[in-house]
Amino acid sequence: DTGVSQDPRHKITKRGQNxxxxxxxxxxxxxxxxxxxxxxxxxxxxxxxxxxxQLEKSRLLSDRFSAERPKGSFSTLEIQRTEQGDSxxxxxxxxxxxxxxxxxxxxxTVL
Amino acid sequence: SQKIEQNSExxxxxxxxxxxxxxxxxxxxxxxxxxxxxxxGRGPVFLLLIRENEKEKxxxxxxxxxDTTLKQSLFHITASQPADSxxxxxxxxxxxxxxxYGKLTFGQGTILTVHP
Numbered sequence: 001d002t003g004v005s006q007d008p009r010h011k012i013t014k015r016g017q018n019x020x021x022x023x024x025x026x027x028x029x030x031x032x033x034x035x036x037x038x039x040x041x042x043x044x045x046x047x048x049x050x051x052x053x054q055l056e057k058s059r060l061l062s063d064r065f066s067a068e069r070p071k072g073s074f075s076t077l078e079i080q081r082t083e084q085g086d087s088x089x090x091x092x093x094x095x096x097x098x099x100x101x102x103x104x105x106x107x108x109t110v111l
Numbered sequence: 112s113q114k115i116e117q118n119s120e121x122x123x124x125x126x127x128x129x130x131x132x133x134x135x136x137x138x139x140x141x142x143x144x145x146x147x148x149x150x151x152g153r154g155p156v157f158l159l160l161i162r163e164n165e166k167e168k169x170x171x172x173x174x175x176x177x178d179t180t181l182k183q184s185l186f187h188i189t190a191s192q193p194a195d196s197x198x199x200x201x202x203x204x205x206x207x208x209x210x211x212y213g214k215l216t217f218g219q220g221t222i223l224t225v226h227p
């Protein structure tokens with residue numbers, strides 16, 4: 001399967017813990033995006049990478065969130081000191097230009 | 112502020128009929144608009160992209176129209192089937208002074224149910 005993959009698919013954690021998610025994009029895509037989606041809503045933009053450079057970060061993203069894309073390949077999204085409001089589906093997408101190819105998402109539940 | 116609205120949260124139709132979904136936007140000047148399908152527990156899947164200078168685009172049983180004067184896109188599924196049941200999302204490239212890097216702003220989605 002050469003699509004976008006994400007790991008883990010599900011994560012349950014206690015409030016205050018740190019979590020890290022991984023995204024492996026389609027190999028020839030240089031654009032990578034992270035989105036967050038809550039029930040009944042569309043995905044909400046979090047951050048964007050062009051190769052290894054993080055070019056944009058949503059103003060809605062607190063400083064507890066950080067993302068990296070070393071060497072322009074896979075990406076990680078870390079949430080520090082998780083809060084119950086962080087519970088959501090975290091989606092990664094890669095793109096060659098316009099249309100975006102999404103992974104299956106990581107569902108985070110913060111207890 | 113920029114806003115995208117999909118006209119209904121849920122749409123129920125009979126198999127074989129045409130489903131029509133609406134996406135309205137305000138305070139945008141998008142270069143293009145996209146439609147995605149999302150099944151429960153899965154990521155969105157790209158369906159169609161229509162550019163601002165295109166009035167209509169078709170792909171198999173799907174048709175999208177884009178009216179930049181009305182600031183509206185219509186998404187049609189003809190000869191609908193129960194397998195078409197899913198959430199459909201419209202998305203616009205967020206306008207950030209021409210350097211939006213392709214990031215998308217999504218509508219809230221319309222849940223389509225096609226009954227046999």
